[in-house]
Amino acid sequence: MAQTDVLLTKEPAPQSVPACELPRKLYDVARNTGAYTSSGLATAGFRSAKYLVDEWFQNCYARYHQAFADRDQSERQRHESQQLAAETEALARRTQEAASRQVGARLQDMHCWKSELQRELGELGAETDLLLAQKQRLQLALDATAVPFSIATDNLQCRERRQHPDLVRDHVEMELLKEAELLRNIQELLKRTIMQAVNQIRLNRERKETCEMDWSDKVEAYDIDQTCARYRNQSTEVQFYPHSAKFEESASTPETWARFTQENLYRAERERLASGNLRVLIDCILRDAAEDLRLQCDAVNLAFERRCEELEDARHKLTDHLDKTLREITDQEHNVAALKQAVKDKEAPLKVAQTRLYQRSGRPNAELCRDSAQFRLVSEVEELNMSLAALKEKLLEAEQSLRNLEDTRMSLEKDIAVKTNSLFIDRQKCMAHRAHHPTILQLAGYR
CATH class of the missing domain: 1.20.1270 (Substrate Binding Domain Of Dnak; Chain:A; Domain 2)
Structure with a gap:
């Protein structure tokens, strides 16, 4: 079997790796180049994933540094968290106290x-x-x-x-x-x-x-x-109201x-x-x-x-005048009666004188003489006629005066009745009614 070179590489570390961590390198995997390699005959012809000793130490050092960097970052985060928690606690306390x-x-x-x-x-x-x-x-x-x-x-x-x-x-x-x-x-x-x-x-x-x-x-x-x-x-009544932190549109300043x-x-x-x-x-x-x-x-x-x-005084004066008028009427009536009697009393002498003149007018011839007796009789008749005329005129005046007195009496009596009626109206009606006039306290609105 032909020998092949296998190149295995590790991926580069992420950008978020702390600065204290060592950068990772690309490591070449050990090559099996002969029958006397560590792989032995059993692994001949196969690729191996084993690291070299230096790589193993370097990997351990990298793990140490990574652990140290993670602990250091964790300590800083804990310190920052504690400081932030303390600051936020103090801020919350100050804010709550201010509120x-x-x-x-x-x-x-x-x-x-x-x-x-x-x-x-x-x-x-x-x-x-x-x-x-x-x-x-x-x-x-x-x-x-x-x-x-x-x-x-x-x-x-x-x-x-x-x-x-x-x-x-x-x-x-x-x-x-x-x-x-x-x-x-x-x-x-x-x-x-x-x-x-x-x-x-x-x-x-x-x-x-x-x-x-x-x-x-x-x-x-x-x-x-x-x-x-x-x-x-520590109050048990408090709870979350997420939408309460806002100003109402209708709120006043x-x-x-x-x-x-x-x-x-x-x-x-x-x-x-x-x-x-x-x-x-x-x-x-x-x-x-x-x-x-x-x-x-x-x-x-x-x-x-x-x-x-005034009415009482007027009525008193009218009554006084009425009394005097009544007395005068009485006196005038007596005067009228006296005048009538005087007229009647003059009738007999006048008859005597006239009869004498009448009888003497029958004297015969030269005996019809205007002697002093004749003159006296004529004068007597004239005097008696004048007296009768004067008495009758005075009688007429007295009767007229009596009628005037009667009219005055009636007028006075009527006027007295009017004054009495006026006094009754003013004193018995009006003034008695005015006795019920309210007092000044009642007019001022008090009971």
């Missing part, structure tokens, strides 16, 4: 804003309750004005039943009209103020609801952050978060201050309205008292 501090600072900020919201909610709730009480006062004051308004209108209607000549537009009527107009204006003012109070209460409740929602959100977030602050590495609460507090405080100013205004309105109504009521009562005094 815990940030969560704690966030809790403090949230607690501060939550406390501010809670304080504002308490103040706004108390302010709303006070405004509700003022609204109740307004309603009570409005209800209380119904009584004096009905009294004023009833007084005006009652005084319309006065008779002439007492049906006049006197000072009492002017004060009553002023009172009725004042009551109408105050009622309109109270109604407008009630509507303003209702609107302010609605705004207060809206701001309170907004602050309550903000406060509720902060309480929930505070509880969440407080729970997060209690988490430790710290600036917008603080500005949102600031704006809520600002709006709430603004409405609270507006509510307080409205309460002060309501108190002034109620106080001024009660004082104005009380002053006007006193003015009307004073006008009634003065008018009643």
Whole structure:
């Protein structure tokens, strides 16, 4: 068999072999060139894979260096791993401590804003309750004005039943009209103020609801952050949430978060201050309205008292004049009777004188003389006729005076009746009704 040269080579080491490892060489396999080789006759004609002794030592040295290089690389990796583990542990601890501090600072900020919201909610709730009480006062004051308004209108209607000549537009009527107009204006003012109070209460409740929602959100977030602050590495509630490390698109920034609460507090405080100013205004309105109504009521009562005094004085004077007129009527009746008697008394002397003249006119011839007796009789008749004429004229005057006195008596009696009726209306009707006028506390909205 022909001898053949077999060349066996080892593949080169990979590029990742450490630098301390010896490079591998290409080794020639021992050739079997004769019958006296180590292979012996049994292997004659076959290829052999045995290494040379030098190659064996070189291979051992290569294994030693490879083991050393692997151990050295492993030691460096262990050291680097331990250092990396320590660094990452320290970094994780620092990061966790920083996150815990940030969560704690966030809790403090949230607690501060939550406390501010809670304080504002308490103040706004108390302010709303006070405004509700003022609204109740307004309603009570409005209800209380119904009584004096009905009294004023009833007084005006009652005084319309006065008779002439007492049906006049006197000072009492002017004060009553002023009172009725004042009551109408105050009622309109109270109604407008009630509507303003209702609107302010609605705004207060809206701001309170907004602050309550903000406060509720902060309480929930505070509880969440407080729970997060209690988490430790040994906590059993923690677990992996791979997709949690991202920012929500609708998330707010710290600036917008603080500005949102600031704006809520600002709006709430603004409405609270507006509510307080409205309460002060309501108190002034109620106080001024009660004082104005009380002053006007006193003015009307004073006008009634003065008018009643005037009527009483007029009726007293009329009664006095009536008494005097009645006495004068009596005297005049006696005078008329006396005049009639005087006229009657003159009839007999006139008859005597006329009869004498008539008889003497029958004297015969020269005896029909115009003697002094004749002249005296004629003069007597004339005097008696003149006396009768004067008495009859005086009788007519006395009768006319008596009729005038009777007319005056009737007029006085009628006027006294009118004054009595006016006094009854003003004193018994109007002033008695005005005794039910509400007090100044009731007009101010207190029970």
